[in-house]
Amino acid sequence: MPTILIVDDEEDIRELIAVNLMREEDYKLIEAVTGLEALHFARSSKPDLIILDLMLPEMDGLTVYRNLREDPRTKTIPVIMLTARGRLEEKITGLELGADDYLSKPFSPKELMLRVRNLLRRTNPLQGSSVVEIGPFSLDKSALKLHLDGSSIELTATEFKLLLLMIESPGITQERGDLLKRVWGYNDLIQTRTLDTHIKRLREKLGNHGNSIETVRGVGYRFQEA
Amino acid sequence: MPTILIVDDEEDIRELIAVNLMREEDYKLIEAVTGLEALHFARSSKPDLIILDLMLPEMDGLTVYRNLREDPRTKTIPVIMLTARGRLEEKITGLELGADDYLSKPFSPKELMLRVRNLLRRTNPLQGSSVVEIGPFSLDKSALKLHLDGSSIELTATEFKLLLLMIESPGITQERGDLLKRVWGYNDLIQTRTLDTHIKRLREKLGNHGNSIETVRGVGYRFQEA
DNA sequence: ATGCGTTGTGACGGGATTGTCACGGGCTTG
DNA sequence: CAAGCCCGTGACAATCCCGTCACAACGCAT
Numbered sequence: 001m002p003t004i005l006i007v008d009d010e011e012d013i014r015e016l017i018a019v020n021l022m023r024e025e026d027y028k029l030i031e032a033v034t035g036l037e038a039l040h041f042a043r044s045s046k047p048d049l050i051i052l053d054l055m056l057p058e059m060d061g062l063t064v065y066r067n068l069r070e071d072p073r074t075k076t077i078p079v080i081m082l083t084a085r086g087r088l089e090e091k092i093t094g095l096e097l098g099a100d101d102y103l104s105k106p107f108s109p110k111e112l113m114l115r116v117r118n119l120l121r122r123t124n125p126l127q128g129s130s131v132v133e134i135g136p137f138s139l140d141k142s143a144l145k146l147h148l149d150g151s152s153i154e155l156t157a158t159e160f161k162l163l164l165l166m167i168e169s170p171g172i173t174q175e176r177g178d179l180l181k182r183v184w185g186y187n188d189l190i191q192t193r194t195l196d197t198h199i200k201r202l203r204e205k206l207g208n209h210g211n212s213i214e215t216v217r218g219v220g221y222r223f224q225e226a
Numbered sequence: 227m228p229t230i231l232i233v234d235d236e237e238d239i240r241e242l243i244a245v246n247l248m249r250e251e252d253y254k255l256i257e258a259v260t261g262l263e264a265l266h267f268a269r270s271s272k273p274d275l276i277i278l279d280l281m282l283p284e285m286d287g288l289t290v291y292r293n294l295r296e297d298p299r300t301k302t303i304p305v306i307m308l309t310a311r312g313r314l315e316e317k318i319t320g321l322e323l324g325a326d327d328y329l330s331k332p333f334s335p336k337e338l339m340l341r342v343r344n345l346l347r348r349t350n351p352l353q354g355s356s357v358v359e360i361g362p363f364s365l366d367k368s369a370l371k372l373h374l375d376g377s378s379i380e381l382t383a384t385e386f387k388l389l390l391l392m393i394e395s396p397g398i399t400q401e402r403g404d405l406l407k408r409v410w411g412y413n414d415l416i417q418t419r420t421l422d423t424h425i426k427r428l429r430e431k432l433g434n435h436g437n438s439i440e441t442v443r444g445v446g447y448r449f450q451e452a
Numbered sequence: 453a454t455g456c457g458t459t460g461t462g463a464c465g466g467g468a469t470t471g472t473c474a475c476g477g478g479c480t481t482g
Numbered sequence: 483c484a485a486g487c488c489c490g491t492g493a494c495a496a497t498c499c500c501g502t503c504a505c506a507a508c509g510c511a512t
Contacts, residue, residue, distance in 0.1 A: 113510080156458055172356070175367045177340055184460095187328075189337045194460055196500060216370055217468075217499065218383045224369070234503065382469060420471055422489060427488095443479070 002120055003028040003045060007038040007064070008053035008082070017051060017112065035059030039067055040164035042074045049119055051112075053082040078119040080112075134167055135207070135225045146205075153205050158183065163200055166213065175220040228346055229271060233264040233290070234279035234308070234321070239331075243277060247342065248334040248337040252408075261285030265293055270298045277338075279308040283451055304345040308333070360450045362391055365387055372431070379431050384409065392449035394437065401446040 004027050008014050014031050021027050030045055032038040033057050042050060051066070054061030068074045081102040096215050125183065132139040139172040142161045146153040155163065161183050166174055179195055180186040199221060205209035214222050230253050234240050240257050247253050256271055258264040261282050268276060276294070280287030291307065294300045307328040327341050356367040364373040370386045372379040381389065387409050392400055405421060406412040425447060431435035440448045 129469075131379075158459070171368065173370075175340075176346075178344070189334070189340065192460080193462075193500085193502090197502085200501065200503095214369070215500070216368075219370065222369060384470070396487065418471075419489085419491095421471075423471075423491085426492095442488070 001028050003030065003047040004116070005030045005032060005038065005041050005045065005047040005050045005060075007032045007050065007056070009033050009055075009057055010053070013053065014083075021113070021116065035061070035064040036063050039071075039074075042068060042077065043071065046073070047077060049116060050077055050079045051082065051116075052079050055083075068154065079118065080115055103169070132164065132167060134170055134223075137167060137212075139164055139167060147210060148206070155202075155205065158198060159202050159205070163202055163223075168223060170223050170225070172215045173220050173222040177220075179220060227252050228275065229256065229273040230342070231256045231258060231264065231267050231271065231273040232274045232414050233258045233261070233276065233282070233287075235259050235281075235283055236279070239279065239308075242335070243338065246339060261287070261290040265297075265300075266292050268294060268303065269297065272299070273303060274303045275342060276303055277308065277342075278305050281309075306338075306341055306345065358390065358393060360396055360449075363438075363451075365390055365393060365395060372404060374432070376433060379430075381431065384424060385428055385431070389428055389449075396449050396451070399442045399446050399448040403446075405446060 003037070004021065006014050006017055006029060008017075008031075018029055018031075030041050030047060032041050033157065035058060038050070038052065040108075041047070052061055052064060054065075061081065065079060068077065068079065078101070083102060101119060103112060103115065126192060131141065136148055139145075139160070140147065141164070144155050146155055146160075146163070150173065162179065165179065165182055175190060176195060180192070184194065186192075199213060199215075203213055206212065209226065211226050212223060213223050216222055230242050230247065232243055232255060234243075234257075244255055244257075248256065255266050256268050261284060264276075264278065267273070272432065278287055278290060280291075284289065287307065291305060294303065303329075309328060309330055325346060329338060329341065337390055357365070358365040362374055365371075365386070366373065367386075367390070370383060372381055372386075372389070386403065386438060391405065392406055402421060406416070406418075410420070425439060425441075429439055434436060438449060438451055440450050442448050
């Protein structure tokens with residue numbers, strides 16, 4: 001589970017970010033208010049990502065950033081910086097952003113999530129053993145590829161997530177609601193054909209193994225080697 | 227029989243929840259109005275699940291939640307939190323949800339039931355063995371399939387529920403009223419041929435084992451290996 | 453700006469599932 | 483034996499649920 005450190009003195013913003021992060025996946029969140037706290041947590045908890053507001057009391061956000069970059073323990077942690085629109089944007093673009101990114105307030109939750117996922121994926125491509133094998137199926141987490149019958153099949157991020165969830169519990173029916181929650185972050189029971197569509201696309205890509213994804217009518221789907 | 231603690235100061239809500247819970251299965255319900263009561267019951271009765279409204283008089287729901295999490299006796303009990311739409315949603319997602327869940331008011335009974343079942347199933351693996359075996363009968367709860375005489379028979383959700391109920395208590399006569407209540411949620415004794423029809427369909431699918439479902443005239447049905 | 457790959461959405465249709473009803477026959481009681 | 487009561491059965495219609503498709507929105511790279 002990726003750990004994310006949020007640094008902002010405004011509680012509203014911290015909450016807003018937390019909401020949108022938790023809606024998507026399971027992250028462990030750490031919150032810091034001041035720059036000193038931020039540096040402390042960054043060093044002790046070694047988060048996978050830092051979201052840093054540049055408007056901080058006492059210690060300026062840019063200073064925090066530079067400190068992070070100088071310390072070998074935190075040097076490689078990607079940072080998303082939050083700035084007020086137009087104000088500090090220029091200064092940031094002047095920096096060598098490297099693996100980092102920035103976002104102008106007010107930002108849309110969607111935008112934020114995209115960047116979070118991008119950065120985490122870019123720097124943290126493999127979590128755990130990166131290959132899952134079940135029968136003739138071989139899922140490569142780092143390449144988002146599926147090896148099957150000697151050929152290599154490319155899957156999109158969503159397709160991969162969906163297939164992985166089912167394939168990790170072979171023979172067990174995953175309920176529609178659970179899948180929607182775990183793949184898409186939908187917490188509410190919404191009426192959508194999204195899941196069906198992706199199942200269809202998956203089955204197509206699986207070719208003659210498509211029937212390994214069984215429909216359990218009224219409940220959900222289930223992976224079972226045919 | 228799972229025990230559920232409902233914490234809400236509004237009687238309407240408590241009743242709504244109770245009705246919908248009882249409609250589905252047998253739960254033991256405990257109701258609490260204040261946060262202190264909630265903590266008391268949670269510690270003394272050790273419920274399997276707590277449904278907690280966050281809008282409580284005197285002690286805030288979140289405070290109750292934190293207290294629950296701090297006490298080792300109640301630390302592992304899953305909690306479903308109820309919030310007013312939009313109001314406190316953010317604060318909740320900020321918490322480490324763990325095995326918990328939340329629901330925004332107004333909520334649909336369906337949604338609530340889904341979550342209750344999910345949480346109970348997830349944390350109460352007593353249902354773990356998803357296969358029930360009686361003689362030549364083998365019921366796969368996950369796939370809604372029945373294995374019998376080497377062949378696999380597909381059952382619909384209703385058929386499965388009905389057969390499972392009878393097969394779990396072999397030799398015991400299930401009264402019509404009970405079956406109607408537990409499978410269909412009918413609380414009233416209504417005059418319907420629905421039950422008979424489904425029994426017929428089940429017998430058909432059981433083939434030459436169809437007579438394992440015996441009719442107890444004037445009372446109900448009974449599963450008994452022929 | 454443009455094009456491409458990915459993703460979500462809504463409409464639509466078909467098939468599976470389910471409840472209801474009418475009817476008939478067997479069982480039970482008197 | 484006759485009258486009820488109860489159940490089995492088949493047909494039917496309504497509904498639910500899923501698969502499919504075309505399309506729009508979006509991000510991303512060129």
